[in-house]
Amino acid sequence: MKTLLLKKEEVSRLICVSEVICTVEEAYKAFNSDQVEQPDYIGIHLPSPRGEIDFKVGYDKANEVISMKASSGGFINNPTAHGLPSGMGTILLLDARSCALICVMDGSLITGLRTGASGAVSVKALARKNAKKITSIGTGNQARMQIRMINETMKIEEIHAWDRNPHTLSKYKTDIESEFGIPVIMANSKKEAVEQADILITTTRGKGSLVEPEWVKPGTHIVAIGTDQQGKQELGPEIFRNAKVVVDSIAQCTEKGETWHPLNKNIITKDDIHGEIGEILLGKKPGRENDDEVTIFDSTGMAIQDNVTSIKIYRNAIERDIGTFFEFFE
Amino acid sequence: MKTLLLKKEEVSRLICVSEVICTVEEAYKAFNSDQVEQPDYIGIHLPSPRGEIDFKVGYDKANEVISMKASSGGFINNPTAHGLPSGMGTILLLDARSCALICVMDGSLITGLRTGASGAVSVKALARKNAKKITSIGTGNQARMQIRMINETMKIEEIHAWDRNPHTLSKYKTDIESEFGIPVIMANSKKEAVEQADILITTTRGKGSLVEPEWVKPGTHIVAIGTDQQGKQELGPEIFRNAKVVVDSIAQCTEKGETWHPLNKNIITKDDIHGEIGEILLGKKPGRENDDEVTIFDSTGMAIQDNVTSIKIYRNAIERDIGTFFEFFE
Structure with missing residues (x-):
């Protein structure tokens, strides 16, 4: 039995931005078509x-295809102590x-890619058609990935960015302007940045101050990325009161997404959640219905996104004859 | 970063029976010394x-070390439809x-080995010192593995075996007698076999008729292997009423082991469970206390057994320079 081994560098060559957007869209649709089994994940917190x-x-x-992704993060001493990235x-x-092992691939890139694509898919489904300005709260790797992906789906005229750390912010401006030629305006405050947004993206890992409801103008589409477990929060929960709330998975978002906070404060009930994004993509539920509503997409990340994206990478590898075969048994 | 790849054939060369008994003993002790984190496992049932x-x-x-074992079984059409084993x-x-991936190894052999070793460890801790006769209810692969492992820990004088399928039974007799030189008596009934037992091993996968309490003579040690999930059962639950009940994990055995049945029928309460085998191995609780008590070891199988056993295999591989290194990233 032959198993294909794929290195990180090969994985990066084997999939492009537009393909990831397609696979994530496919994953969301499959999730809402009873085509997916996605058990609770196992997490181990190290000291x-x-x-x-x-x-x-x-x-x-x-x-x-069944996929299993082992994914680590937050090992801040790895670079200095072990010469390794902080997450792998x-x-x-x-x-x-048959349950035969068909592929073992490096999985360091996939989480970033499929998370980036989730924002782009939501923009296609929920942002105003005339949206031009993006606000980025948080300017790390995932903030860049969001731009890379959303840039495939619309014309971004300018980006208003904010970060607690001015150095990170200024680095983000340089990088985005040189990579995409989109002007980045460094905001003096989070408020100033949010007020400009047609599309607001939050990728701060959910440990800082909150986006206040009065800063969010009508018609804004919010891509809430940073909150994927209890204890994280990026949006003032009152923002949810009159917004159209769309989630990747109701089960996950009500337990550990941004949506948990307004539910916990009784600002909304579960019935106020408009639906899962797959339902909108399948046409089972409407997306945006007018230019004034605030839409929120709460993304906690699902195994099926990894699954469909990695299947695409595997198939591309087979087609292009990339990778190394290994026989774990004969 | 280098990852060691180990094939099935290499794994089989890298560990011997006595080492597995040691690693499983070490695993049980670690489990009862707060040295183990072992989250609920994820299971997917295919149609x-x-x-x-x-x-x-x-x-x-x-x-x-953190281990993850993906283990499939029951794909009965694999050999004919795909030319593959029914479990991998x-x-x-x-x-x-650091959470670096240090090894990917074939895992087809480990479940069988560490399960076999669990019986042997329990025999050392719980069987009568003058035990000579083993009864094997079930004569498949795991029944053979139990003999292989227990044979390391005591002198087996004869084996009384029973199986629903007379062909399987007769094959077992031939194989065991030729491999170990231990005489195998093919019983005419399950009752006849059980009545002979100093040590009774059940490995039937828990779908057939039960071992009745009146067949079990005083002083018998029972190794209950076949019941590792709801819906399986091998022992009449009344056997538990006056027995010394030892489990691998109270959490697992009370939920899906043989022990679930007498609990469910209120024949025993949780407090009647004598303890976990690691507690006995660590000297925190007594093992067998006289030659008349019936002892039961209920084994559901724990991730930590896979973990410690595969670490040993990995270390042996490094020491003996066996296996293939692969760089998933540079």
Whole structure:
């Protein structure tokens, strides 16, 4: 039995931005078509200053592939102590017809890619058609990835950015302007940045101050990325009161997404959640219905996004004859 | 970063029976010394005639290694439809200090080995010192493995075996007699076999008729292997009423082990469980206290057994320079 091994560098060559947007869209649709089994994930928190490692399993019935992603993050001493990145990942793909191991690939890039794509998919489904200005609260790797992906789906005229750390902010401006030629305006305050937004993206990891409801103008689409577990928060919960709330997974977002906060404060009930994004993509529920509503997309990240994206990478590898085969048994 | 790849054939060369008994003993002790984190496992049941795949994660704090075993079984059409075994396995080992992937090894052999060793460890701790006769209810692979392992820990004078299928039974007799030179008596009934037992081993996968309490003579040690999930059962629950009940994990055995049945029927309460085997191995609780008591060891199988056993395999591989290194990233 042959297993394909794919290195990080090969993975990066094997998938492009527009393909990830397609695979994530496909994943969301599959999730809302009873084509997905996605059990609760396993997480192990190591003692500080180490981070966490998660094991996420997804079964995609349409493709008949089971994926398992082991993904670590927050090992802040790794670069100095071990010469390793602070987070790493490995993905196993199993043919669900036999449970044969068909692929072991480096999984460091996939989380970033599929998370970036989730924002772009939501922009297509929920942002105003005349949206031009993006506000980025948070200017780290995922903030850049969001721009890279959203830039595929619309014409971004300018980006208003804010970060607690002025150096990070200024680096972001340089990088984005040189990579995409989109002007970046460094805001003096979070408020100043948010007030400009047609699309507001939050990627701060949810530990800082909140975006206040009065800063959000009508018609804004909010992409809430940074909150994916209890204890994190980026948006003032009152923002949810009159917004159209769309989530990747109701089960996940009500438990550990941004949506948990307004639910916990009784600002909204579960019934006020408009739906899951897959339902909108499948046409089961409407997306944006007018130019004034505030839409929120709460993304906690799902195993099926890793699954469908890594299947695409695997198939591209087979087609292009990239990677190394290894026989774990004969 | 270099990851060691180990094939099935290499794994089989890298560990011997006595080492597995030691690693499983070490695993049980670690489990009862707060050295282990072992979250609930993830299981996916595929539609019939396919089987199941489980993902089990264990963190061994003493060795600072996290293991993940993906293990499938019950894919009865694999040999004919895909030319593959009905069950396969893959183990990842991660250095818990950085979460670097240090090893990917074939995991098909480990479940069988560590399960076999669990019986042997329990025999050392709980069987009568003058035990000579083993009864084997079930004569499949795991029944053979139990003999292989227990044979390391005591002198087996004869084996009384029973199986629903007379062909399987007769094959077992031939194999065991030729491999170990231990005479195997093929019983005419389950009752006839059980009545002979100093040590009774049940490995039937828990779908057939039960061992009745009146067949079990005083002083018998029972190794209950076949029941590891709801819906399986091998022992009449009344056997538990006056027995010394030892489990691998109270959490697991009361939920899906043989012990669930007498609890469910109120024949015993949780307080009647004598303890976990690690407590006995550590001297925190007594093992067998006289030659008349019936002892039961209920084994559901724990991730930490896979973990410690695969660490040993990995270390042996490094020491003996066996395996193939692969760089998933540079």
